[in-house]
Amino acid sequence: MKKVAIKEADRLAMMTPAAAEYTVARSYLDWLIALPWSKSTDDKLDIVQAKRILDNDHYDLEPVKKRILEYLSVLKLRSNGSTAAVGKGPILCFVGPPGVGKTSLGRSIARALGRKFIRISLGGMRDEAEIRGHRRTYIGALPGRVLQGLRRAESNNPVFMLDEIDKVGTDFRGDPSSALLEVLDPQQNNSFSDHYLEVPFDLSHVMFITTANLLEPIPPALRDRMEVIELPGYTEHEKIHIATKYLVPRQLAEHGLKRSQLVLSKDALAAIIRDHTREAGVRNLERQIAAICRSTARRIVERKSKLVSVTARNLKDFLGPVEFFHDVAERTTEPGVAIGLAWTPAGGDILFIEATQMPGRGSLILTGSLGDVMRESAQAALSYLRSRAKQLGIDPRSFEKTDIHIHVPAGAIPKDGPSAGVTMAVALTSMLMRKPVRPALAMTGEITLRGKILPVGGIKEKVLAAARSGVKTIVLPDQNRKDLSQVPPEIRRKLRFRFAKTIDTALRLTL
Numbered sequence: 001m002k003k004v005a006i007k008e009a010d011r012l013a014m015m016t017p018a019a020a021e022y023t024v025a026r027s028y029l030d031w032l033i034a035l036p037w038s039k040s041t042d043d044k045l046d047i048v049q050a051k052r053i054l055d056n057d058h059y060d061l062e063p064v065k066k067r068i069l070e071y072l073s074v075l076k077l078r079s080n081g082s083t084a085a086v087g088k089g090p091i092l093c094f095v096g097p098p099g100v101g102k103t104s105l106g107r108s109i110a111r112a113l114g115r116k117f118i119r120i121s122l123g124g125m126r127d128e129a130e131i132r133g134h135r136r137t138y139i140g141a142l143p144g145r146v147l148q149g150l151r152r153a154e155s156n157n158p159v160f161m162l163d164e165i166d167k168v169g170t171d172f173r174g175d176p177s178s179a180l181l182e183v184l185d186p187q188q189n190n191s192f193s194d195h196y197l198e199v200p201f202d203l204s205h206v207m208f209i210t211t212a213n214l215l216e217p218i219p220p221a222l223r224d225r226m227e228v229i230e231l232p233g234y235t236e237h238e239k240i241h242i243a244t245k246y247l248v249p250r251q252l253a254e255h256g257l258k259r260s261q262l263v264l265s266k267d268a269l270a271a272i273i274r275d276h277t278r279e280a281g282v283r284n285l286e287r288q289i290a291a292i293c294r295s296t297a298r299r300i301v302e303r304k305s306k307l308v309s310v311t312a313r314n315l316k317d318f319l320g321p322v323e324f325f326h327d328v329a330e331r332t333t334e335p336g337v338a339i340g341l342a343w344t345p346a347g348g349d350i351l352f353i354e355a356t357q358m359p360g361r362g363s364l365i366l367t368g369s370l371g372d373v374m375r376e377s378a379q380a381a382l383s384y385l386r387s388r389a390k391q392l393g394i395d396p397r398s399f400e401k402t403d404i405h406i407h408v409p410a411g412a413i414p415k416d417g418p419s420a421g422v423t424m425a426v427a428l429t430s431m432l433m434r435k436p437v438r439p440a441l442a443m444t445g446e447i448t449l450r451g452k453i454l455p456v457g458g459i460k461e462k463v464l465a466a467a468r469s470g471v472k473t474i475v476l477p478d479q480n481r482k483d484l485s486q487v488p489p490e491i492r493r494k495l496r497f498r499f500a501k502t503i504d505t506a507l508r509l510t511l
C-alpha cells in the first residue's frame, strides 16, 4: 500500500493543482460508485444441500459443521423466505494449528451459503488506518482493507474471513484492534465509518469469520465478541482418511493424473505421515503427496511406466530418506533428561528438559529461550526438591557446592508456560539421584511450592504430539483426567496414562 501511495503522490505532484484535485475527486467518486451499497447475493438456505457441501469438502470437524448448520437454520427462520437476512449472529472464530482447514472451511461455508468469499490477513497489521482507511487529505489515500474487500466481493453480504487475528499488533500509529471491534460488533457495524469514505457503510449483512492459531494473544475485548470453535489437529488415523478421500484425489486432478495411473497404498500414506511430516494439520502431507504426483507424472510422460504404485517400501525413491526420527526412547537413557509436552501454535510438541550439575556455589542457570513463567517453574521445582531432599535421599550439601544448569534444547524456539514444572522437577531429581527417567515417558503439569500438581491446557494437542513422537506412557495432572475424553479412542488405546496429584507421585511414576 505504501508503494502505491508514493507512486500516486509522485503522479499528483507532477500535475497542476487543478488536475490533481480532479484526480483525487475522481478516485473518490470511483469508490462511491464501485462499493456494493445495496448489492447482495441471494442466500441458498437449503440445509440438506449445505450439509452435503460441507461434508464434501471436509472430513469430520463435526462440531464446526453442526454450528454452521445451526447458523444457517436461524438465518432461514429469520429471513421469512426473503433473502435480506441480517447476520446479527455471533462472529465465529476458528482457532487451531496451521493446516487444519480453517481457511478452507470458510471457503466452503461461503459455497454452502451461496455467498462470495473474501479473505484478508491481519498478521502484522499495526496501523489503524489499514482497517479504517486514510483521510482524503492524505495524498494517495485509500479506504481500509474491509471496504477494499467488499469492493472486490462486489456484494455486501460475503463471507469475510479475517485471518490471523491473534497476530494484530499495536504501536504509535494506533490500535487496529479497536477498529476491528467496531467492524465486528453487530451493534455498531451497521454504520461503519471509514476515514476515506466518510459516509457510513452497513456491514451488518457480512458474515465475518476470524481465524487464529492461538487464543491467548487475542485482545480480551475482541475475544469477547466471538464464539470460539477449536480445531485441535488430526490423529494419524484421521490424516490417512483425509488423504485418501480428499488430498489424493485433489492432487491427482491437479497434476492431470488418472486414478488408474497412481496407487498410493495405505501403509505408504502412514509412512509419509510418520517419517516425512511432523505437524498437527495436513498441509505438509498434501505437499508430499504433490511431490509424489509430480514424479509420477514424469514417469508416465517418459513412458517408463503406465501405473505407478507407491508403498512404504519404495517411498524413499519418491521422497528421499526419512526426515523425522522417533528418537524419544533413546535420548532419555541418561539421568537428568526428561520429556515434557508443550502446547505450541503448531499444535503440540514434545520438549526435552536436561539438567546437569557442576562444582560451583549453588546457583541455578537456565538456558534455551525460556520465558519468565518457565524460569519461575524451574525455581519452584528446585526449591521444592531442596526442601524435600532428605526424604528423597538426596544429600542436601549437593546443592551448596554445585551449580545446577537446566537447558531446554531447540533454543531458537521461545518457550513459556507453567506446564513444564513437573518435567523440570523430574529432570532435576533424576540428575540428583542419578537415576534415568523411564523410557518413552512424557509428562506435563504445573507445580506448586507445596508439591501439588495443577491441571494444564491443551491436553488433546499434547497427547497427539506424544503419540506422533513415539511416547508410550504419559503422566498427567490428576485434574486433567476428564480432558482425555477429547482424545480419539484409537490414540488412547495406544498410550498408557498415569495421573498424579503431587510431585512425589509423579517422581514415583517416572523414576
Ligand SMILES: Nc1ncnc2c1ncn2[C@@H]1O[C@H](COP(=O)(O)OP(=O)(O)OP(=O)(O)O)[C@@H](O)[C@H]1O
Pocket (backbone or CB within 6 Å): 057, 058, 059, 060, 061, 096, 097, 098, 099, 100, 101, 102, 103, 104, 105, 212, 213, 242, 246, 247, 281, 282, 283, 286
Ligand atoms: N478435515 C479436512 N478434510 C479435508 N481436507 C482438509 C481437512 N482439514 C484440512 N484440509 C486441507 O488442508 C489444507 C490446509 O488447510 P487450510 O489452508 O484451511 O489451513 P488453515 O487451518 O487455514 O492453516 P493456517 O493457520 O496456516 O492458515 C487445505 O487444502 C484443506 O482443504
Ligand SMILES: [Mg+2]
Pocket (backbone or CB within 6 Å): 102, 103, 104, 163, 211
Ligand atoms: Mg489459513
